Amino acid sequence: MANSRVAGFIDFLLLAFCTLNLPGNLLAQENSSMAIMPLPAHIVQGEGEFLIDGSFGIALKGFKEARLERAQQRFLDTLSRETGIPLWREAILNPPHFTVQTAGPSAAVQQLGEDESYHLEISTTDVQLNAPNPIGVIRGLQTFLQLVRVTPKGFSVPVVSIDDKPRFPWRGLLIDSGHRFVPIPTVKRNLDGMEAVKLNVFHWRFADNQGFHVESKIFPRLQEKGSGGFYYSQDEVREIVAYARDRGIRVVPEFDMPCHTTSWFLGYPDLASSQDSTQSSAIDPTRESTYKFLAGFIGEMAALFPDSYFHTGGDECDAKEWETNPRIQEFMRSHAIKDGAALQVLFTARIQKIVADRKKIMEGWDEILQPNTPKDVVIQSWRGQNSLAEAARSGYRGVLSAGYYIDLNQSAAEHYLVDPLGDTAATLTPDQKARVLGGEATMWTDIVSYENMDNRIWPRTAAIAERLWSPQQVQDVDWMYKRLTIVSLKLGYYGLRHRLITDEMLERMSGELDPVPLKVLAAIVQPPRLYERQQLRAFTDFTPLNHLDDAVPPESDTAREFNEIAKRIVSGKANPQEWQQARQWLVLWRDNDAQLQPLLARSYLLQELSPVSRNLSRVAEIGLEALDNLHENRLVSPDSRQRNIEFLKASGKPQAVLLLMVAPSVELLVQATRTQ
Numbered sequence: 001m002a003n004s005r006v007a008g009f010i011d012f013l014l015l016a017f018c019t020l021n022l023p024g025n026l027l028a029q030e031n032s033s034m035a036i037m038p039l040p041a042h043i044v045q046g047e048g049e050f051l052i053d054g055s056f057g058i059a060l061k062g063f064k065e066a067r068l069e070r071a072q073q074r075f076l077d078t079l080s081r082e083t084g085i086p087l088w089r090e091a092i093l094n095p096p097h098f099t100v101q102t103a104g105p106s107a108a109v110q111q112l113g114e115d116e117s118y119h120l121e122i123s124t125t126d127v128q129l130n131a132p133n134p135i136g137v138i139r140g141l142q143t144f145l146q147l148v149r150v151t152p153k154g155f156s157v158p159v160v161s162i163d164d165k166p167r168f169p170w171r172g173l174l175i176d177s178g179h180r181f182v183p184i185p186t187v188k189r190n191l192d193g194m195e196a197v198k199l200n201v202f203h204w205r206f207a208d209n210q211g212f213h214v215e216s217k218i219f220p221r222l223q224e225k226g227s228g229g230f231y232y233s234q235d236e237v238r239e240i241v242a243y244a245r246d247r248g249i250r251v252v253p254e255f256d257m258p259c260h261t262t263s264w265f266l267g268y269p270d271l272a273s274s275q276d277s278t279q280s281s282a283i284d285p286t287r288e289s290t291y292k293f294l295a296g297f298i299g300e301m302a303a304l305f306p307d308s309y310f311h312t313g314g315d316e317c318d319a320k321e322w323e324t325n326p327r328i329q330e331f332m333r334s335h336a337i338k339d340g341a342a343l344q345v346l347f348t349a350r351i352q353k354i355v356a357d358r359k360k361i362m363e364g365w366d367e368i369l370q371p372n373t374p375k376d377v378v379i380q381s382w383r384g385q386n387s388l389a390e391a392a393r394s395g396y397r398g399v400l401s402a403g404y405y406i407d408l409n410q411s412a413a414e415h416y417l418v419d420p421l422g423d424t425a426a427t428l429t430p431d432q433k434a435r436v437l438g439g440e441a442t443m444w445t446d447i448v449s450y451e452n453m454d455n456r457i458w459p460r461t462a463a464i465a466e467r468l469w470s471p472q473q474v475q476d477v478d479w480m481y482k483r484l485t486i487v488s489l490k491l492g493y494y495g496l497r498h499r500l501i502t503d504e505m506l507e508r509m510s511g512e513l514d515p516v517p518l519k520v521l522a523a524i525v526q527p528p529r530l531y532e533r534q535q536l537r538a539f540t541d542f543t544p545l546n547h548l549d550d551a552v553p554p555e556s557d558t559a560r561e562f563n564e565i566a567k568r569i570v571s572g573k574a575n576p577q578e579w580q581q582a583r584q585w586l587v588l589w590r591d592n593d594a595q596l597q598p599l600l601a602r603s604y605l606l607q608e609l610s611p612v613s614r615n616l617s618r619v620a621e622i623g624l625e626a627l628d629n630l631h632e633n634r635l636v637s638p639d640s641r642q643r644n645i646e647f648l649k650a651s652g653k654p655q656a657v658l659l660l661m662v663a664p665s666v667e668l669l670v671q672a673t674r675t676q
Contacts, residue, residue, distance in 0.1 A: 057094030168438030172201030178208030221267025256313025
């Protein structure tokens with residue numbers, strides 16, 4: 001039922017897209033059906049549409065290079081998948097109705113702040129895409145693909161004029177291959193998604209306490225001892241760097257130090273601070289041999305990654321290892337180093353010089369910022385906008401990740417409303433604001449695997465991409481969700497698996513080809529937010545991630561829609577169709593338990609869901625009763641009302657590491673009833 005509602009909504013939105021004439025700047029037209037994300041800087045919509053059929057032709061003009069030809073082919077492949085029209089070969093041979101004009105080359109190695117602008121002009125007969133360089137072309141092609149929709153006449157795009165460029169030059173996605181190894185196909189798939197929503201920095205984190213997952217030829221025991229056999233060869237790294245460059249994406253490597261380094265010590269125990277290297281997580285910063293090792297290692301990795309920036313981590317360093325080691329304590333006394341934090345300052349300064357000597361610019365987390373940190377160091381802030389603003393006031397450039405931790409199961413709306421120039425950053429001077437380079441979504445893999453990674457990253461990261469690309473005043477959450485629904489569908493044409501993962505995992509958990517009652521339950525639960533999930537279940541590096549909280553998306557669209565309807569019912573603004581939809585959902589949820597319980601009993605992975613299913617049935621019963629009371633304006637017993645509220649509050653708490661997301665919405669309905 002939820003799927004049919006989404007499909008109906010998409011049909012309505014796309015039909016409106018065909019028929020509405022909305023001239024002027026689209027920033028003032030937030031109720032229009034322009035399903036683009038990120039929203040361009042300036043759009044003027046005209047009348048009519050450009051039809052896409054088997055006669056579609058495209059040609060590259062002006063500056064040419066192999067990367068542009070590959071971008072054109074990817075464009076045609078994606079367009080063919082969406083329309084079902086075989087264009088990947090014919091469109092290059094047909095007379096061109098779509099002309100791509102490129103003024104000149106981009107840098108051989110993509111640079112921070114490189115021009116990404118483009119102009120897209122679509123009439124009923126022709127399309128013109130003009131850009132100063134191939135990166136702008138890549139961005140413009142993605143905008144055209146987002147405009148494609150099916151209409152009664154066929155597949156088409158609207159007549160429109162777009163002038164576009166990003167708000168921030170640094171718009172990234174971190175994928176953590178340190179906690180859990182992420183296979184190359186998963187990396188590539190998500191780079192394709194990054195291209196689709198105009199992200200331009202792939203922050204690739206290779207090592208943590210749990211593993212070291214990239215090949216070093218100078219220090220081979222790093223991967224031989226620390227990877228468990230899973231690591232990226234240097235040829236695979238070069239392949240990914242080239243793959244990303246084709247999509248206008250820079251690759252910034254991270255090797256976290258001096259802490260989060262237990263895996264390093266498996267092969268090179270002399271690096272460790274503790275005598276027992278297996279119990280150590282911090283590099284020894286007092287030995288010259290440490291810096292000789294790191295100079296060789298950083299030099300090797302710097303040559304492997306052509307980008308100008310090199311991330312050295314620096315976060316969450318527990319200084320106790322240093323402060324309780326007699327030899328390190330003696331070093332600190334003899335060098336007048338008062339504590340572990342000051343010792344990390346010394347280490348950071350040495351590492352920064354090593355990085356600079358390799359012609360790279362150092363990047364690190366908040367902790368590396370100290371009074372004498374060189375001004376060209378880039379700060380990545382996990383502490384928040386205020387920390388980032390303080391760095392900017394002090395003369396440092398920085399990027400924001402706080403608020404964009406997509407592994408923590410927050411809603412798209414929560415991420416969407418976090419701005420790198422929010423909070424006290426809004427008070428910065430223009431020069432200080434220019435030091436805020438943008439932000440990065442962070443896909444940590446502590447309790448995420450490559451199997452369910454796509455539905456943790458997408459589609460919510462598209463909302464973050466819009467925050468970093470589009471004008472700051474674009475903040476309408478309802479409009480964002482309407483566009484995100486369609487963008488989520490389109491991301492599937494790039495090979496992303498976020499919409500497929502849940503069904504596949506439910507089939508495995510149940511042993512059923514189409515476990516409909518389980519899908520009904522899965523549609524209105526979601527994992528607990530922030531770090532509560534880790535508190536409810538013990539996770540290790542070897543914990544199977546095969547439960548329902550691993551399978552479902554971080555945000556339940558059905559529960560969110562039901563909550564919006566409940567709020568309209570309570571406020572007296574709901575129409576008859578919304579009353580009917582609420583009732584249909586509640587009846588479905590009430591009756592689902594009887595069908596689901598036999599299925600749960602047959603699988604050890606599902607048995608923990610039995611009380612969740614029973615609670616859902618009772619929650620729905622209470623909801624139906626509240627609907628009737630509100631509709632008939634009946635008075636209810638205070639005692640009965642209070643008992644129901646208490647049950648709903650209890651049902652809204654985590655159970656089986658899941659939140660029953662419709663319980664608070666039903667509580668809204670009950671709270672709105674009148675007592676005798």
